Amino acid sequence: MSRKLELVVFDLDYTLWPFWVDTHVDPPFLKTSDGRIVDQTGRSIRLYNDVPQVLEELHKQGILMAAASRTGEVKGANQLLQLFSLDHYFSQKEIYPGCKVNHFQRIQQRNGIPYQNMMFFDDERQNITDVRPLGVTCVLVQNGMSLKILKEALEKFPQ
Ligand SMILES: [Mg+2]
Numbered sequence: 001m002s003r004k005l006e007l008v009v010f011d012l013d014y015t016l017w018p019f020w021v022d023t024h025v026d027p028p029f030l031k032t033s034d035g036r037i038v039d040q041t042g043r044s045i046r047l048y049n050d051v052p053q054v055l056e057e058l059h060k061q062g063i064l065m066a067a068a069s070r071t072g073e074v075k076g077a078n079q080l081l082q083l084f085s086l087d088h089y090f091s092q093k094e095i096y097p098g099c100k101v102n103h104f105q106r107i108q109q110r111n112g113i114p115y116q117n118m119m120f121f122d123d124e125r126q127n128i129t130d131v132r133p134l135g136v137t138c139v140l141v142q143n144g145m146s147l148k149i150l151k152e153a154l155e156k157f158p159q
Contacts, residue, residue, distance in 0.1 A: 001063060002014070002115050002159065003157075003158055003159050004063060004117055004159060005118075005119055005154070005159070006063065006065075006117040007063065007064045007065070007066060007107070007119075007137070008063055008066075008104050008111045008112045008118070008119045008120075008121070008149060009065070009067070009068050009107065009118060009136075010063050010065065010067055010068070010120075010121050010122075011067075011120075011121060011124070011141075012065070012067060012071065012077055013069065014121075014123040014141075014155060015048075015121055015122055015123050015144065015145050015146065016047055016048060016086075016144075017045070017046065017047050017048065017051075017080065017083060017144075018144060020071070021071050021073045021076045021077050022072050022073035022076070024089070025039045025043065025045060025071065025076075026039045026043075027039065027040065027075065027076030028040060028075075028079060029045060029079050029083055029123065030083070036115045037083045045080065046085055046129075047086075048144030048146065049143055049146075050144075050147045050148075051086070051145055052070070052085075052086070053147055054145055054146070054147055055148050056089075057084060057147070057150065058089075059151075063088050064091050064113075065089050065091065066092040066093065066094065067081070067090050067093045067095065068095075068097075068103040068104065068107065069085065069094070069096075069098070069103075070096070070097050070098060070100060070103075070123070071096075072096075072097050073093060076135050077095050078093070078095065081093070089139075091111070092107055092110060093110065094106050094107060095101075098121075099127060099148070100104070100127045100131050101131060101134065102133055103129050104108060104120075104136065108134075114135075115134045115135035116137075119137045119138075119153060120136045120137070120139065121141050121145055121149070121153070122138070123141045123142065125140060128140050137153075137157055139153045
């Protein structure tokens with residue numbers, strides 16, 4: 001069977017940004033007049049540096065993207081995706097607690113793309129262990145998503 005990468009799924013906490021949105025920061029978030037994103041206490045919130053470029057690169061290649069997070073802070077996570085202007089990259093967002101297999105089943109049901117044509121980036125080994133048996137190509141992310149990790153994963157994707 002030939003495989004073609006059609007969809008890349010990203011975890012959020014410690015994959016796109018360096019914190020747990022339900023623990024380490026205080027929603028709601030807002031954008032300051034000088035363009036920073038801050039939480040309720042005024043603390044600056046940032047993405048991992050390469051994240052906007054990573055998403056833009058996949059977008060240019062015509063690859064769909066989705067977000068899958070197990071956080072309970074659904075509102076805060078969605079708000080950050082909007083404030084960081086990342087929202088438009090994701091054709092689908094599955095953000096709620098539970099096993100990530102559920103998130104992937106919903107993603108698969110909605111877009112009909114075979115698991116074999118999906119790639120998944122996540123920092124938690126347990127999520128990788130749960131999702132891999134579906135047939136998704138899973139990549140464990142250490143120290144946040146980067147262009148280097150993306151490049152290596154794209155080169156290794158079996159086709
Ligand atoms: Mg995570």
